[in-house]
Amino acid sequence: MRGDQFLSRLVFWPDPPSLESSGRESESEAMDVVNGQLFSVDPLERYAAKGHGVITSMSAGNDVILVGTSRGWLIRHDFGLGDSQDLDLGGGRSGDQAVHRVFMDPGGSHCIATVLLPGGAETYYMHAKWLRPKLLSRLKGLVVNAVAWNRQLITEASTKEVILGTENGQIYETAVDEVEKREKYVKQLFELTELQEAITGLQMETASVGNATRYYVMAVTPTRLYSFTGIGSLETVFASYFDRAIHFMELPGEIPNSELHFFIKQRRAKHFGWLSGAGIYHGDLNFGAQHSSVSGDENFVENKGLLDYSKLGELGEAIKPRSFAVSEYHFLLLIGDKVKVVNRISQQVVEELTFDHNSDSSKGIIGLCSDATAGLFYAYDENSIFQVSVRDEGRDMWQVYLDMKEYASALSHCHSPSQRDQVYLVQADLAFSSKDYYRAASFYAKINYVLSFEEISLKFITIGEQDALRTFLLRKLDNLMKDDKSQITMISTWPTKLYLDKINRLLLEDDTSKIANTVSDQGMLEYHSFVKEFRAFLSDSKDVLDEATTMRLLESYGRVEELVYFAGLKEKYEIVVHHYIQQGEAKKALEVLQRRNVPIDLQYKFAPDLISLDAYETVESWMNTGNLNPRKLIAAMMRYASEPHAKNETHEVIKYLEFCVKKLHNEDPGVHNLLLSLYAKQEDETQLLQFLDSKFGKGQTNGPDFFYDPKYALRLCLKEKRMRSCVCIYSMMSMHEEAVALALQVDPELAKAEADKVEDDEDKRKKLWLMVAKHVIEQEKGFKRENIRKAIAFLAETGELLKIEDILPFFPDFVLIDDFKEEICKSLKDYNNQIEKLKQEMNDATRGADNIRSDISALAQRYAVIDREEECGVLVH
Secondary structure, three states, rough: OOOHHOOOOOOOOOOOOOOOOOOOHHHHHHHHHHHHHOEEEEEEEEOOOOOOEEEEEEEOOEEEEEEOOOOOEEEEEEEOOOOOEEOOOOOOOOOOOOEEEEOOOOOOOEEEEEEEOOOEEEEEEEEOOOOOEEEEEOOOOOOOOEEOOOOOOOOOEEOOOOOEEEEEEEEEEEEOOOOEEEEEEEEEEEEOOOOOOOOOOOEEEEEEEEOEEEEEEEEEEEEEEEEEEEEHHHHHHHHHHHHOOOOEEOOOOOOOOOOOEEEEEEOOOEEEEOOHHHEEEEEEEOOOOEEEEEOOEEEEEEEEEEEEEHHHHOOOOOOHHHHHHOOEEEEEEEEEEEEEEEEEOOEEEEEOOOOOOOOOOOOOOOOOEEEOOOOEEEOOOOHHHHHHOOOOOOOOOOHHHHOOOHHHHHHOOOOOOOOOHHHHHHHHHHHHHHHOHHHHHHHOOOOOOOOOOHHHHHHHHHHOOOOHHHHHHHHHHHHHOOOHHHHHHOOOOOOHHHHHHHHHHHHHHHHHHHOOOOOOHHHHHHHHHHHHHHHHHHOOOOOOOOOHHHHHEEEEEEOOOHHHHHHHOOOHHHHHHHHHHOOOOOOHHHHHHHHOOOOHHHHHHHHHHHHHOHHHHHHHHHHOOOOHOOOOOHHHHHHHOOOOOOOOOOOOHHHHHHHHHOOOOOHHHHHHHHHHHHHHOOOOOHHHHHHHHHOOOOOOOOOOOOOOOOOHHHHHHHHHHHHHHHHHHHHHHOHHHHHHHHHHHHHHHHHHHHHOOOOOOOOOHHHHHHHHHHHHHHOOOOOHHHHHHHHHHHHOOOOOOOOHHHHHHHOOOOOHHHHHHHHHHHHHHHHHHHHHHHHHHHHHHHHHHHHHHHHHHHHHHHOOOOOOOOOOHHHOO
C-alpha cells in the first residue's frame, strides 16, 4: 500500500476551534481582537486639584490616588470607597509652598510627602485613617526625591523600614507607626561621596535566607544606577560598603528626571526599568541568583538591555521621555503630550496614546505613575487625571518572540492551540527547508489545526522521506489524546508498514552486499538495531494496533519472528507455541506455556507434539506445573509410548506417571492403568511386580487397595505373558485356586507361597496345598524310590497340614508299599500315639465319672447335729 493510498483511508482532523467556542478568550479579549488596543485612556478626574493650585506630583496604590499641588495641599482620592480628602500641608501659610514629591505605599495606607518652603523642605507622614498629616521633624531640611517601601513586611499599622533618597545624595532609613503618630527613628545609611548627585529613584526587595533576610536595593541618579545587597539589617548592609567597592552602572548622558521602576507581580519584583540619559536600561530580576559579579556583589539582574531613544523618533531623533512606567511587557514613555507604548522585548513602538485635555491645561501631560496592586497606570496634567488601562497586553507576545526566533518563549506565551500551531509550523518549515527532516517531523507532529495531517504526510511522501514520515507518525501518536482511539489505531498501522518496508530494504542491501562480498558489520548492526526498535514499537502500541491487520501485515512481509513476538504481546500464545514447535524449540514453547496467564488447555493441546519433540524437557515442565490434570495428558503419553525407544533410555512417561502416583497421590484409574500397561511392556517384570505389590490405595479410610482395573490388568498381563504378575493379580482378587494353578506353571515355589496366603480357611488352604502336591507328584518323571522320597519330603513343607494318606491317591496303583514303609510306619505310629492318648483321656473320664457317682451317694447319707441353743449363722451375720 503506497503512502498516498493509505492517506485516503484516514479521517480528517477537526477544524481549529473558533474564538467563541474555545473557551480560552474572555469577552475583553474578544474586544481587543476587534479594536486591536492593548492600552486605553479614560479621563478619571477633570479637576483633581480641587482649586488648590495645579498638580505638581502624584502617586497611587491599591485604588487610591494621592495628588500634591502647587499650594501645599494633598488631595487623597479613594476610588475604592468613593470619597476624597483635602489636606493642607502649608498650615495656612502664604507664598510658594509646592508639594515636591508624594509617595503612596502599595496598600494605599501610608503616605510621605515633601513640601518645598522658602525656609527649607519639610517632609510629612500621613495615614489613611488620620485627618491631619504629621511632620517628620528629623527630616526637616532634606529634599526627599525617592522612597522605597518594604512590600513584604509593611502592614496597615506600620510602615516597617522605609528607605528615603534625598537631593544631596543621601539615603536614610525610617519607620512610622500609625499608633505612635511619629517617626520611630531616622538613620543615615549611605551617602554618595565619589560623585555627589541627587538620588532620583529608589526600589527595595527582600528575600528570606534561612532565618535571615537578604536585602536588595537599587538607587538611581541622573547618570548612575547603584545596587546594594547583603544579609542582616539595612544598616548592616549599607555599612558593609564602607569596606568594599560599590556596584554601579554608569551610562553616558545625563537626565535630570531620571526614574527607577520595578514591575510588581504578586508582591514580587519581576523586572525593572531605569530612565537614563542614554536610554531605558532594563533587565529581569532574579533575587534567588547566587552568581557573583566582578566587584564581589551578588548579581541579581539578568537579561540586561538598553532601549535607545533613537528608536522612538520618526527620523531616528533621540527624544528623551519626560516620565515613564513599566508594565509586564511594555514601557509607557511620556514624550511630548503623548505616551508611546514600547514592547520591551522587541523594542518596537506598538501603540501611541493621546489625551483629551481641558483648555485650562497649559503644559499637557506632566507625569506618569502606576498602581501595582490594582494593575493600573495613570497620567496627569496640571488639573486632570487619566486612567491608562491594560487589556491582555501579553496576547501578542507569542508573535513577538516568534519573530525573534525565541521559540521556547513564544510557546510559553501562547494562549490558544492555533497560536502554538503557528510556532510549531515556523520551526517545522525552517527545519524542512534546511533538509533536517527528522526535526521537521517532530515539529509537524505537534500541529493540530493550521495544517492538516494529510498535507504534512504528503510533504514527506513527495520527497520520498519515508524515515521522516515514520518519525512524524510516531510523534503524532505521542501527541494524540487517548480518546481518539480510531485515529490512533489507523495511524499506528501506517508506521508498522513503514517499519516493515525499511526492514526489507535493509535486507536487500545486505543481500546485495553479500553478492559483492562487501558485507559490513555496520549494516548488520543497523538492521538488528532497527528490528529492535520495531519490536519496541509493537510493544508500546500493542493495545492500539488492530490485531488482525497487524498480523496480516507481518505475515505478508514474512516476518515470522515479529509475528510470534506480537502474538505474545497480544497473549495469542497458541500462535507462539506453534511457531516454536515448528522451529524445534520445545524448551521455548514450554517456557511460554508455563506463564501464569497462559490457558491450561494449551498444555493439553500441544502435549503430543512437545513430548515427541523433547520428552525430557516436556516431562520436567509437566512436573513443575502444579495444576495439570494427568488424565488429559494420557493421549499424548500413549502416543509417545507407542514410539520405539532405545533399550537403556529413560522412559519419560513412566517417570511422569510415577511422579503423579507416588508424589501427587493421583487416584485416577486411567493414570494407574496406563502406568501398569507401560510396566507390562517392559522386558523386566520387576517394576510391574513392585507396582502391584505397592497397593497405592492402602491406608486410606474405607479406600481400595488399588486404583487400576484388575480385570484390565489381568488381561494385559496375560497378553504380555507376565505370569508372575497374573498370579499376583489373581491373589489380590482372592482367586487363590487360579493363582496357584497359574503359579504351578511358572514356579512351584510361587505356588507354595500363594497356598500359604490363605490363613483364615483351613480347608481351602489344604485344598491349595493338595493342588501343589498333585503337581509336584505328577511332575516327577517315573516313580523311582528317589522321586517318591522327594514327594514324601514335600509333606514336611506343609507343616503337618497334609498326611501320607492325603497324597496316596495321587500315586499309581503299581507303586510298591515298601517305598512308603517308613512314612506309613511313621503315620501309623502317630495314629497309635493318638489312640493311646485318647484311651488315656477316656480312662481319666471314666474315673472321674465314678468319683462323681460316689460323691452323690455319700451326699444322700450326710447329716449334722445342731444344739437347740445355737444361734442361726445367717442371722448372726
